[in-house]
Amino acid sequence: MAKWGEGDPRWIVEERADATNVNNWHWTERDVSGWSSERLEQLLLGVRVEGSEGVCQLTDMSKLEGEASINNRKGKLIFFYEWQLRVGWLGTSTNGLKYRGSLEVPNLSDENDMDDLDISVSLCKDQPSTPLLDLMKRRGVPEVRQVLGNYVKQLKSEFSQGMILPKANGENQPEPAKKEQVKPKKTLISSPPSSTSTHTSSHSQSSAGVCIPTCTFTLTETFLTTADELYRTFVNQEFVQVFTRSSAVVDAQRGGKFQLLGGNVSGEFTQLVPDKKIGMRWRFRTWPSEHYAIITLEMEDRGDETELRMQCRGVPAAEEESTRGGWTRFYFQAIKQTFGY
Template sequence: MAKWGEGDPRWIVEERADATNVNNWHWTERDATNWSSDKLKYLLMGLSVENDVGTCEVTEVSKVEGEASINNRKGKLIFFYEWVLKATWTGKTKSGVKYKGSVEVPNLSDENDMDDLDIVVSLNKDEPDTPLLSLMKTKGAAKVREALGSYVGYLKTEFTQGMILPTANGVATPQSTSQSKAKTDKTQISSGGSTAAPVNTGVKIPTCKLSMRETFQTSPADLYSVFLKQEMVAAFTHASATVDGEKGGRFRLLDGNVCGEFTELVPDEKIVMKWRYNTWPSEHYATITLTFVDRSSQTELKVHCVGVPDSQEELMKEGWKRYYFEGIKQTFGFGARLY
């Protein structure tokens, strides 16, 4: 046995207080299958497109088969994922005629670039021809591709937190690669394809502030109640929800993917809550303040967020716009001009 201070430096545990995986040398693996299955359903459900003929929406995700995992070796992250997906889309013309069809993705894999992904859109056999099929094959397929690209981005940012452990200087600098080393990854969540910023896990994580606003065709009182009544939250998120709409009351939304607590309630004026996505670092919450401003026949909702992980800023904005703003407007008819 080597004396203290001698021998292979990989085994000198004093570099980490918890004496775990010094310098990220050892191989570690994390199974992302269950998380991925939930995330894929979450991203695909409710996708909608429209034109002058009518609208189409993904109303069911009937098949999510496959697996996903992430490996860390010497500070390098290796991603493996392989999925076969099938969903149902429902179309409705301006005149009210309804159609049904399917969307199939036979090869969502780390070995295939997102641009080369096969997305097969079809009508059910007993349905007559409709221009809505063309809408789904173009704009619909593009939205599905975008959602699947977001899944890969989430996999490489949210789910990897904690896999690269801080070293002696408290810095984690992960390198990522796919199972196929020969190809360049084009499936980052940002449109430019840039590599996600390193995440410091085990130390204070970098966070940011962000603000959003939206206008709704309703009163402050009606909009305020939408966020606190369990049945209304479940309706506009199109998923199971548990909401205790009182100060100190807790909530779980989107089938448990989001949770938090109401810390301050001023009826019809303000809601302050601790809010987190379940893949954020353990017990890390953002503070979100909702302010309801009466604009005569409209209500302006101001959303201010503090403590959002840096890597989640754009995803946070997209999620709130889609699942809160658009969901509330479409469900309760509070539509108004977007800013």
């Protein structure tokens, strides 16, 4: 083996504090299958399209099989991913009739361009013919293609950081392409026309010491119910389980913990003013470890309706759109559809 100061420079370690993989000569690999599974499900279940035929949205993952990894060889990043996906969809016609079907992606991989991706849509066998199937093919398929493209962009930006190490002479290898935020179309995940939102950029540091850019946004929504009923809907465990259609843990007291949507969402209550205000520390499972957003829900009772004003501070900037869309769909729309508010 070469001594310090002489021999093959690929093995010289004297100028590296960690003395590993000098000049990126060795093959290194990072498994990102777990993150990919969660991210694919999050992105796909945010797809919702509307047309003259009605509304269609992806509702559940019935198949999510595959793997993903990032490899570094001689300073060159190689991305590998291969997935087979099947997602259930629910369509609601303009006259209120509901239809179920499935959307399948058999070959999401690094060997196929997004334009060449096979995406098939069908109705369940017991469902009668409906124009909603054409809506899914015409508008749903392009949206799915877009969010899958966003997954690939995030894979190549977020998880490639740190894969290429500095050289022994202290010079850095070129970083991969500039990180891009997921930007699905506003029509899919933005709040209804009555909502307003603004955001300002800032930075937040997680417990691990990683500084990440964050943002703030607001949403306004009107519910056809009283403030006390709306307040109870957010803090009562049975109510939460009903509108999320999944098990939940909700300890409605200051400092009390909550967990819902299969553990994807968790946090704690920081302020509870009955029928008026709810404060919470809130996070999504894929966010940086121990990073929470600060959520404030203020309710104004207007007799037969209640205006809800929500402020969300400290959201990772790359997660702004998905967080905004998640609250709109999995909280606001779900509550209205479930309880008729």
